[in-house]
Amino acid sequence: MRCGMPRIVGELLAGVVLGPSLLRNLAPSLSDWLFPTEPEQQHLIDAVGQVGVLLLVGLAGMQLDLGRFRHKLPAAAKVSLAGLLVPLALGIGIGVLAPSPLRPDGTDEWVFALFIGTALCVSAIPVIAKTLMELNLTHRNVGQLILTAGMVDDAVGWLLLSVVAAAATHGLGIATVLTSLGWLLAVTTFALTLGRPLVRQIMRRAEATGDSTNVIAVAAVLLLGGAAATHSMGLEAIFGTFLCGVLIGSSGIRLHALAPLNTVVMGVLAPIFFATAGLRMDLSTLVTGPLLLAALVAVFVAVVGKFVGAWIGGASSGLSRRESVALGAGMNARGVIEVVIAMVGLRLGVLGTEAYTILILVAVVTSMMAPPLLRWAMAGSALTAEEAEREQRSMALTATEPAVPARPEPG
Secondary structure (H helix, E strand, O other), X not given: OOOOOXXXXXXXHHHHHHOOOOHHHHOHHHHHHHOOXXXXXXXXXXXXXXXXXXXXXXXXXXXXXXXXXXXXXXXXXXXXXXXXXXXXXXXXXXXXXXXXXXXOOOOOHHHHXXXXXXXXXXXXXXXXXXXXHHOOOOOOHHHHHHHHHHHHHHHHHHHHHHHHHHHHHOOOOHHHHHHHHHHHHHHHHHHHHXXXXXXXXXXXXXXXXXXXXXXXHHHHHHHHHHHHHHHHOOOOHHHHHHHHHHHHHOOOOOHHHHHHHHHHHHHHHHHHHHHHHHHOOOHHHHOOHHHHHHHHHHHHHHHHHHHHHHHHHHHHOOOOHHHHHHHHXXXXXXXXXXXXXXXXXHHHOOOOHHHXXXXXXXXXXXXXXXXXXXXXXXXXXXXXXXXXXXHHHHHHHHOOOOOOOOOOOOO
């Protein structure tokens, strides 16, 4: 914060400093004491971080203006599609041309290339959400468009990951693609039809008790329940909690009741998650010339590819130059999704340690780039009346008293 950057930058760097990149090399005994190598201990940290990121994404979903979502969906689809296809093609090219140390022996060249392409084309709703919340941009039209496009990106990203992972284990088949698409369509349809009145009724009953702890508890159960539901369907848990957050935000309850939850998530749980991304990163594996060059090329292609794609989508939607830059900056943050993709690739044996570290490096660098670029792009941009009204609603999450009326239901 003292450097003029959001806390997320420090949280990511803390993990890098405390991880194998620095601390384990400089003071291995201290590193082993702080972070025992037993799987049980590592899973404990991961579990806390996972709960934090799920709740964070849910809180971000509450600030998405569902009433205007359908108006933003065409523009978001353009931004998301262009921002996916350009870096996907470039990433596949990198995967095909990658030096042999990056690809484990026996790994199919095209499966490896598809993994790299998928990792470089996605965006990360958790990082985008936290960055927009810290910069107070969730109420801006560009912020809403970034969140909406990020949601589309997330859905496509998890679909691509499931397809590529299936190709790595069972071969690429039409049944895998159709199953994932079917569940995705079913979940979205349920959320927008039966899910909306169901969540509205549940949240209003909780609010009617007059006890804010009931509202917080019910909201947390809904968010985690949505995550469990989509996870059980083979989709990513984050997608389910984001949808639940959107439904809670559109239920008409006073969001000030959830301010304590927002404080705990933003101040404790989310930082733990972002720090764990750096803990898995080992920059010492990239000391050789070819691998260092490959890492630099991967970062460059990831940044340029996503910027070009988002710029194309923004320009085709009639956005200004600065708004297009803001889109590119926001969509560039890859964070959690890239980490998950890298972990899946490592577990399946498609990626080696070096390729895994490169992908984590891309996730960290792009997540760090987003805040200053977003701040610069939005500097001096005047609020519209619509954005000012939306800002008043979003401020309820940090208010301690009910200073604003209940959020109107979208028409």
